[in-house]
Amino acid sequence: MTSKRKKLLGNLLVLVLLVLVAGTIWYRFNHRTDSWSSLKHEKTLKIGIDDTFVPMGFRDKHNKLVGYDVEMAQAACKKLGLKPEFQVIDWSMKETELNTHHIDAIWNGYTVTPERKQHVAFTNGYHRTGQVLLTRADSGVNKSEDMRGKHLGVQSGSSGVTLFQQDPKVLKQYLTSKPVQYDTFDKAINDVKVKRLGAVLIDEDYARYYLAHNQQTIPLKIVETTFPPDEMAVGVRKEDKTLRHKLNWAIAELRQDGTEQRLARKYFGKTD
Template identity: 30%
Template sequence: MRHQRALLATLTATVTTLALTACGSDDAATSDAGEDLGLVSDGTLTVATEGTYRPFTFHDDSGELVGYDVEVAEAVADELGLEIEFAETQWDAIFAGLDAGRFDTIANQVSITPEREEKYAFSEPYTVSRGVVVVPAGDTSVSSFADLDGKTSAQSLTSNWRTLAEESGAAVEPVEGWAQAVALLEQGRVQTTINDSLTVLDYLQEHPDAPIEIAAETEDTSESAFAVTPQREALATAIDGALDTLAADGTLTELSQKYFGEDVSR
């Protein structure tokens, strides 16, 4: 009798498992590893990105979508055994699209912030950046933020870097953005500017002979990662595994070097 009850329990568990599997097959896609990732399209990772944010996501001269975030996302999808489809979306609408389930994740230098962590799940970071002080090449008068006291720094008035410059004692010369700030610096019309390290490294990669250099950097970092809705927590976990592999085999370092001239993945 005990054997009959055990057999009945085994059969019941098997039928239940098959039923659950059948029900789940219509609602969620899986990776080659069998993980239930809840993908928008079976076998495809749908990634939202702007396509207008160089060097992270932009179109090259041939019109192809390229960039650091684009190539990291492609490498992650490949590691997960998935195809990839990019949904080019304006930044102002990108989180609304994620919430509405139009794509699985965002790869667009999405910074991990306490506010966003209340609403979204994040993978581990694939980009780490700092604020940096940029000065004319050969200028030895600045080696820390404290040395900005009394100097003139070119900053966008809507940027948090303007606040940091003022807190460091610098007088702010208003500009519209990085392009104008670096132009004023190279022309000797200001003594410094503060910006994100990725922006500066990208500029130096494109202009290796630019007469500027990084003199100091913040201790605090900004980390960017893939963002998903809480319902796709399993996808964030799967992406973590892929990123771990890509870090270990040197892929992330290689992509960092390609776009920034140094490893910005950690």
């Protein structure tokens, strides 16, 4: 066989392999099936989290993963006979991580929004919280209007960003510049402390836990807003109807047996 024919044959083999790979990917994403049987066989549920999201999922001083949603997920998985496998993800890419099967669920203060419903299926809601401004005690910010001429921090991909854009009369109308986006809330809070930001738009649960569990060398305060409260739920792939049903059952059981209320007192100082 001549070198020219060998090269041609090699190119044909590469082309065939590419077609097979492309066909497999196309089939997988256009013929998606319920993965419950696979999850039960592997006895593992891969859960995507942001491990800096206090108090839903974060690292304690021993680097142990803790938080309200971490413990809720652990308790729910125990009822379902599954082992939770927490995977830290880029929060702005959470839906992509889910739909490419890198994770099986998003469970980390995940707020239900119309936009997100286009990409994932939500379980029943299990917790509600609001959006507030966290600012320095001496900032002069006591209401949304006081953010005139000041910089606002937000977390990329957060529900706060969505609400900020959807309802500009609450806060956006008072700003003269676009919000500064951060990959984590703690970085934004640091910039509030050093006056790079006037405030950060943040979940109330996070803000209250942060103030209660961090020594305030620079005093901070919470300023209420008129954004509607967020409802949190677990996000799964739309085809995973069985998993969604099972999680709804487990979440209801956790409310019934008092686990949810106990964790709410532990992390929020209140019951939901």
